[in-house]
Amino acid sequence: MIDFKQVTLEYPVTRTLALDDVTLHIGKGEFVYLVGHSGAGKSSFMNLLLKRALPTRGVVQVAGLPLSHYRGRKTPLLRRRMGTVFQDNLLLDHLNAYDNVAFALRVTGVPAREWRQRVTVALRTVGLEHKKTALPVQLSLGEQQRVAIARAIVSDPPIMLADEPTGNLDPDNSREVLKVLQNVNLRGTTVIVATHARELVETYRHRTLTLRKGKLVRDDPLGGYTL
Ligand code: ADP
Ligand code: ADP
Numbered sequence: 001m002i003d004f005k006q007v008t009l010e011y012p013v014t015r016t017l018a019l020d021d022v023t024l025h026i027g028k029g030e031f032v033y034l035v036g037h038s039g040a041g042k043s044s045f046m047n048l049l050l051k052r053a054l055p056t057r058g059v060v061q062v063a064g065l066p067l068s069h070y071r072g073r074k075t076p077l078l079r080r081r082m083g084t085v086f087q088d089n090l091l092l093d094h095l096n097a098y099d100n101v102a103f104a105l106r107v108t109g110v111p112a113r114e115w116r117q118r119v120t121v122a123l124r125t126v127g128l129e130h131k132k133t134a135l136p137v138q139l140s141l142g143e144q145q146r147v148a149i150a151r152a153i154v155s156d157p158p159i160m161l162a163d164e165p166t167g168n169l170d171p172d173n174s175r176e177v178l179k180v181l182q183n184v185n186l187r188g189t190t191v192i193v194a195t196h197a198r199e200l201v202e203t204y205r206h207r208t209l210t211l212r213k214g215k216l217v218r219d220d221p222l223g224g225y226t227l
Pocket of ligand 1: 011037039040043
């Protein structure tokens with residue numbers, strides 16, 4: 001599903017090596033953590049997949065196609081293959097949970113007659129079907145994050161990228177969000193979670209990639225948190 005072949009990302013001007021000769025393969029349906037100190041290259045990894053940054057050397061492939069294939073008008077096509085969740089996911093204040101999720105379908109080409117079913121399934125996957133009429137202000141931060149996850153999966157993207165998805169959450173809400181991401185993975189979605197949350201990585205074990213100063217220094221199928 002995702003291939004990095006000797007990928008280097010050097011930012012211009014500062015000449016920072018954000019990623020240094022990274023080669024890896026992530027298969028369809030995998031759940032993978034990406035860990036490392038701040039500045040290790042986790043966000044850069046995500047940004048390459050989203051084509052917000054281009055590799056200085058090497059090739060990034062998604063679904064067998066190099067990202068250079070997704071140029072110009074095809075770039076949105078790539079981004080549609082990726083559901084994204086970040087630390088701060090701005091929900092629209094004036095829309096309830098249901099409408100926040102439905103809003104994401106407007107740009108996808110999914111026919112309107114399928115929306116209700118799609119949104120309902122997405123909210124059910126994150127355990128919030130009963131909160132569909134709640135406004136963001138009426139939801140806890142953890143619930144808001146779960147709405148953001150529902151929004152990210154409502155168009156059924158094959159890949160889910162989560163960058164510090166529990167960064168603002170207390171331990172209970174963090175575990176809930178992690179379980180939701182595991183549910184998303186059980187639907188067949190490839191899930192990549194960049195995180196500092198040692199406890200989650202230790203408790204809910206999955207293949208873990210460790211970056212250190214841009215280098216992939218560990219790729220452990222059994223998981224566990226060591227930086
Ligand atoms: P992480 O997500 O693991 O904290 P990042 O990918 O954000 O790491 O950053 C990797 C390195 O690249 C850091 O040294 C960071 O300062 C640098 N960096 C990130 N984005 C940029 C940018 N747009 N321009 C220059 N340097 C950047
Ligand atoms: P996002 O939209 O996911 O927040 P950005 O492209 O804004 O991603 O930034 C990605 C990462 O790169 C962040 O960790 C950010 O702190 C870092 N970054 C962005 N611009 C710079 C920069 N000029 N110098 C150093 N780090 C940067």
